[in-house]
Amino acid sequence: MNLSPWQARLVLSQLPHIGPVLCKRLEAAFGGHLTTALSSNREALLAIPGIGPIGAEALLKWPSYVNLEASESALKAIGGTFLTPEEHDFPPLLKVMPDTPIGLYARGPVRPTARSIGIVGSRRATLYGLSVAKKLAGELARLGFTVVSGMARGIDGAAHEGALEANGQTVAVLGTGVDIVYPPEHQSLYNRLIERGAVFSEFALSRPADRQTFPLRNRIIAGLCHAVIVVESDLHGGSMITARLAGEHGRLVFAVPGRIDQASSRGCHALLREGATLLTCIDDLLEELAPIGQALLPFDEASTSPQPTRKASASSPTLPPIDITSLSADEALLLKILKESRPSSIDTLIGLSGLPTPCVSGTLLGLELKRCIIKRADGCFEARA
DSSP states (O other), X not given: OOOOHHHHHHHHTTSTTOOHHHHHHHHHHTTTOHXXXXXXXXXXXXTSTTTHHHHHHHHHTHHHHOOHHHHHHHHHHTTOEEEOTXXXXXXXXXXXXXTOOSOEEEESSOOOOTTEEEEEOOSSOOHHHHHHHHHXXXXXXXXXXXXXXXXXXXXXXXXXXXXXXXXXXXXXXOXXXXXXXXXXXXXHHHHHHXXXXXXXXXXXXXXXXXXXXXXXXXXXXXHXXXXXXXXXXXXXXHHHHHHHHHHHTTOEEEEOOOOTTOGXXXXXXXXXXXXXXXXXXXHHHHHHHHHHHHHTOSBOTTOOOOSBOOOXXXXXXXXXXXXXXXXXHHXXXXXXXXXXXXXXXXXXXXXXXXXXXXXXXXXXXXXXHTTSEEEOTTSOEEEOO
């Protein structure tokens, strides 16, 4: 059977004993041609480190494990898609991971960008934690960030709800196939996510949750985001795994403090002792992201290299035109002021716009990330030509 590269990845994502690391080894061994790996001989496969007899058997007899035609039909039936690292829509930050997923099953219109922030926490959240998660997600969504979480009970659900209520973008990474709603009581949230956000999973359709799927899911959340916020967590919660994976991938990790006599705060306090950044309001995050927004974001999505794109000058002809329709009212106001005046300091913009200081700071960061404005060496801002 002649397979396309997309079909080869779809097959590999469903094969037992073949994961992201072995997939990368197959790519390296066959010159980037995964289709060749599925039509190779036993000797060539066994020569690849880590494949072993069981993995080689799965690759040699893949049609007995995967009904490719049925898989494609099932995806089409639910309006889903399968994203591969070669595609433009594949999340850019996942491309630079050492264990990049073989592919991502997806439902919904939203695709995460480098401006993605994860919010995770305990399933047994307090009212305080739920309130904080919802508020932070709403503020981030209004600033143009994509809020990423896991659609679990508690903090995850509150984060998605906050972003949706702010009419922003949010993505759920599932520990099941994207056609399964887990937990079942989040059916309504799931429906809104596939309509206005998205759900992602590296697991094949109909894959149920088990003890292995959630740690793997947590690694995707960490990899998708430039920063992860832990709102509430016990010392051994899944959110602690997500936070530590985020740190290992070089992402920023924030923790929200809580009461010292509550188990739900122990994890956050432990993260703070280990070097996570204290988060008490959205400005704490924006302050940490400000230099990153100027120097690192957005990543060059046309490349899988982790090297940041160079900041273009105001007259650079290589940058795409500004999409005015994607701007919030505050962003449009500040951009209009900067276009009509000379480069301005943040204090000047606060006076001209009448907006509060935190709002101006956050809005300027959003405009920088959207490449609408440039921060000069003297600290002033100017509109991109």
